[in-house]
Amino acid sequence: MPKNIIPRPDAAISYVKRKLPVATGNWDQLRHGEHVHAFTVSHSINEAVVDDIFENMSKHMEEGAGLGAFKRDMRQLMAAKGWYGRPDKTAADKQYINWRLRTIYQTNILTAYSAGETRQMLRQTHLFPYWQYK
Helix, strand or coil, rough: CCCCCCCCHHHHHHHHHCCCCCCHHEEEEEEEEHHHHEECCCCCHHHHHHHHHHHHHHHHHHHCCHHHHHHHHHHHHHHHHCCCCCCCCCCCCCHHHHHHHHHHHHHHHHHHHHHHHHHHHHHHHCCCCCCCCC
16 A cells, blocks of 8 residues: 555645745845745744754655654654743643644645645646636
8 A cells, every 4th residue: 555645746845845944033134035935933043943843844745744743753853952832831731832833734734735736837827827716
């Protein structure tokens, strides 16, 4: 039985791989559409943490792993780095951590899929010049 029954989202993976990790504190310094090319996570002042989250997200997208695998690996990373999203949070705040990891995963996965689909549609505008939003 195949490990992954969902087709590999190459356009979405390519979109994520083109991004550059940016610490939250540097987000406001980006100008002229640079936000599109940046990857950040709210309350992640430490650039090393953003890099680690970005690497984890990229790896899970390429492997086709789901939210459960992402959360498992991120919990290990969070424990090693001592980062729980906010200064007042600890490993004991399981409900907050689950919410935060689900938000990080879903936001980035859905954005990547949307960007990939848009890019595919733009490549075919000579064949299908009209789009309909539903």
